[in-house]
Amino acid sequence: MAGGSPANALLEAFRKRQKDSYNEAVKIDNFIKALQLEISDLKRKNAILQDIEQKYASLERQVADLKQSSAALKDENASLKGQLPRQRELDVKREGFGNIVG
Incomplete structure (x- = not known):
């Protein structure tokens, strides 16, 4: 045989397969990492x-x-605006009463 004995050929084939398997395992390990x-x-x-x-x-x-608070403040503001004419009327009466007494 030109390449050596059949045992050497099998051993060489086994080593190549082992090296290929190792290289494939390294690739898989790198992929996993x-x-x-x-x-x-x-x-x-x-x-x-x-x-x-x-x-x-x-x-x-x-x-x-904040929207809820804003809505509550708007309601309160509207209520206060609604009370404003009555409050002005009371203020005018108080001022007038104060002038009468004073």
């Missing part, structure tokens, strides 16, 4: 997103509270 990094990055981004969503929900509640 890349996926793990990507998962970690996505988890970090998800945590940031959840924080933003919580802050947004809080701001929405604050806006709703």
Whole structure:
């Protein structure tokens, strides 16, 4: 045999297969590490997103509270405006009464 004995040929084929398997395992390991990094990055981004969503929900509640307060103040303002003519009338009577007494 030109290449050596059949045992040597089998051994060489086994070594090549072992090397190919090792190289494939290294590729798979590197791929797994890349996926793990990507998962970690996505988890970090998800945590940031959840924080933003919580802050947004809080701001929405604050806006709703402010709208409610604003509506209450508008109602109070309208009520006070409605009372203004009567208050002026009372003030005029008081001033007139004060002039009579004084």
